Amino acid sequence: MCGIWALFGSDECLSVQCLSAMKIAHRGPDAFRFENVNGFTNCCFGFHRLAVVDQLYGMQPIRVKKFPYLWLCYNGEIYNFKQLQKQFGFDFQTLVDGEVILHLYNRGGIEQTASMLDGVFAFILLDTANRKVFLARDTYGVRPLFKVLTDDGFLGVCSEAKGLINLKHSTSLCSKVEPFLPGHYEVLDLKPSGKVASVELVKFHSCKDEPLHVACDTVEALPSGFDLETVKSNIRILFENAVRKRLMAHRRIGCLLSGGLDSSLVAAVLLKLMKEINVNYPLQTFAIGMENSPDLLAARKVAAHIGSEHHEVILNTEEGIQAIEEVTFSLETYDITTIRASIGMYLVSKYIRKKTDSVVIFSGEGSDELTQGYIYFHKAPSPEEAAEESERLLKELYLFDVLRADRTTAAHGLELRVPFLDHRFTSYYLSLPAELRIPKNGIEKYLLRLSFEDSNLLPKEILWRPKEAFSDGIASVKKSWFSILQDYIDQQVDDLLLEKAAEKYPFNPPKTKESYYYRQIFEKHYSGRSSWLPHYWMPRWVKATDPSARTLKHYKSDTQE
Numbered sequence: 250m251c252g253i254w255a256l257f258g259s260d261e262c263l264s265v266q267c268l269s270a271m272k273i274a275h276r277g278p279d280a281f282r283f284e285n286v287n288g289f290t291n292c293c294f295g296f297h298r299l300a301v302v303d304q305l306y307g308m309q310p311i312r313v314k315k316f317p318y319l320w321l322c323y324n325g326e327i328y329n330f331k332q333l334q335k336q337f338g339f340d341f342q343t344l345v346d347g348e349v350i351l352h353l354y355n356r357g358g359i360e361q362t363a364s365m366l367d368g369v370f371a372f373i374l375l376d377t378a379n380r381k382v383f384l385a386r387d388t389y390g391v392r393p394l395f396k397v398l399t400d401d402g403f404l405g406v407c408s409e410a411k412g413l414i415n416l417k418h419s420t421s422l423c424s425k426v427e428p429f430l431p432g433h434y435e436v437l438d439l440k441p442s443g444k445v446a447s448v449e450l451v452k453f454h455s456c457k458d459e460p461l462h463v464a465c466d467t468v469e470a471l472p473s474g475f476d477l478e479t480v481k482s483n484i485r486i487l488f489e490n491a492v493r494k495r496l497m498a499h500r501r502i503g504c505l506l507s508g509g510l511d512s513s514l515v516a517a518v519l520l521k522l523m524k525e526i527n528v529n530y531p532l533q534t535f536a537i538g539m540e541n542s543p544d545l546l547a548a549r550k551v552a553a554h555i556g557s558e559h560h561e562v563i564l565n566t567e568e569g570i571q572a573i574e575e576v577t578f579s580l581e582t583y584d585i586t587t588i589r590a591s592i593g594m595y596l597v598s599k600y601i602r603k604k605t606d607s608v609v610i611f612s613g614e615g616s617d618e619l620t621q622g623y624i625y626f627h628k629a630p631s632p633e634e635a636a637e638e639s640e641r642l643l644k645e646l647y648l649f650d651v652l653r654a655d656r657t658t659a660a661h662g663l664e665l666r667v668p669f670l671d672h673r674f675t676s677y678y679l680s681l682p683a684e685l686r687i688p689k690n691g692i693e694k695y696l697l698r699l700s701f702e703d704s705n706l707l708p709k710e711i712l713w714r715p716k717e718a719f720s721d722g723i724a725s726v727k728k729s730w731f732s733i734l735q736d737y738i739d740q741q742v743d744d745l746l747l748e749k750a751a752e753k754y755p756f757n758p759p760k761t762k763e764s765y766y767y768r769q770i771f772e773k774h775y776s777g778r779s780s781w782l783p784h785y786w787m788p789r790w791v792k793a794t795d796p797s798a799r800t801l802k803h804y805k806s807d808t809q810e
Contacts, residue, residue, distance in 0.1 A: 252276030252297035253322040257404040258444035261417040270295030278662040291443040313342040318378035325370030328494040332465040367462040382437040390431030390647025402444030460672040481700040491671030503607030506534040508547025511613025517706040537562040537597040583771035586796035594657040602661035615669035618642035625788035632683035
């Protein structure tokens with residue numbers, strides 16, 4: 250996890266502009282570098298470093314003697330860099346995983362580079378010899394990237410939008426700051442003036458397609474066919490492989506553990522693999538919730554079963570409410586469910602940073618979208634429509650759950666790892682017949698649960714525990730977190746304000762006081778940027794006015810009979 254920032258063709262003094270780069274300092278608490286580009290005095294890179302791999306030579310922009318004309322600023326982890334080095338005979342100058350990007354580009358250009366990277370990444374690659382700038386982002390947007398490009402060719406790129414919104418430029422910078430699309434790369438021409446012109450934006454990978462880098466994966470070809478035993482075995486092999494490759498770190502590994510299926514599976518497989526490679530410290534797991542909340546009780550059970558060093562963070566209502574503004578600022582969104590679920594994750598990340606030495610944090614994001622874990626999937630009209638919805642959710646992850654997971658951890662200088670979004674695992678799961686992937690016997694994620702039933706990784710009651718929304722699972726049994734929030738907000742937003750909400754906020758107008766409250770905070774920090782959220786996250790196929798799982802008829806909490 251790092252913070253990357255770059256400008257091309259700045260009319261303003263770079264020493265003034267670089268103040269904007271400091272807005273993302275939280276992403277890299279270990280070191281900072283600001284570097285001008287030789288021969289282009291109005292172009293520069295800014296980099297905030299969280300040292301996870303090659304602590305000696307990992308500063309950026311990365312430049313190597315072999316390619317003096319290439320400059321690379323990237324945020325992410327390339328899990329297959331050693332396999333690529335071996336396959337193509339690359340001669341590395343550092344131990345940094347991202348160096349492979351320079352060698353791949355030199356060997357086969359940007360298309361092959363982006364397609365062959367197994368990992369999570371957002372990068373800016375400058376080729377001064379060919380006068381090109383390249384931007385690229387991983388398939389699901391696990392690593393964030395924003396850009397602004399003015400009509401006269403001034404380009405700003407940053408890990409978070411907050412590093413771009415206050416840039417100075419001779420023409421008024423009402424140009425759109427916008428998220429860079431996941432699974433895409435962009436080619437831009439670099440003019441002698443330092444300005445740029447966009448040439449093409451290309452989609453290099455779709456979630457359903459088997460990635461090109463499978464050719465040099467550590468797990469070779471899997472048995473084909475869709476008989477249940479083969480499918481279950483393949484799911485276990487690929488998921489374990491997804492966790493194993495993410496063990497790449499020189500800093501301590503920890504794991505978020507809500508006690509739900511997804512984080513519990515991640516924690517159990519992670520601990521098993523850490524033992525296999527003789528990691529010399531215990532796995533720390535972290536849960537947050539109100540006293541005796543469903544998540545705390547379930548997480549305690551999982552931690553005892555797998556034998557982790559377990560930490561519990563008790564959330565009190567006042568602390569949660571006080572965090573809303575800083576969480577909204579970190580997130581750069583006003584989506585209701587995203588903010589709700591982020592509060593617990595933000596506070597547990599704060600605890601991890603202050604009280605422990607765990608830095609690389611595993612989590613269960615992506616499973617609900619991939620394996621049809623949301624409760625509304627029970628209402629899908631057909632398996633085919635459920636499969637389409639699953640793909641839609643995966644494509645939009647960068648606006649919702651992946652955004653939440655990145656910003657809440659990065660705000661405290663932690664690095665997130667999400668094995669459920671492994672390229673090979675997701676493409677295999679999406680290749681399975683639609684009928685196999687739907688909820689069965691009233692249980693969502695049925696196939697995933699069934700695949701691990703005989704593994705003894707988890708207690709049966711956890712493996713088959715019904716879905717809890719994170720923002721609900723952290724609450725006490727009697728009152729959900731979202732109703733506690735709504736009670737507080739009810740006092741903060743006047744009825745008349747809500748009545749006139751559509752006039753004040755014509756795009757995505759707030760329909761509830763809670764939504765209005767979040768929007769007010771968002772506009773305070775990011776006025777006029779409401780288009781960053783194309784639409785609110787809401788369940789499909791049901792008449793829902795609120796995204797909480799507790800409002801759906803199928804919902805059944807742990808304490809209900």
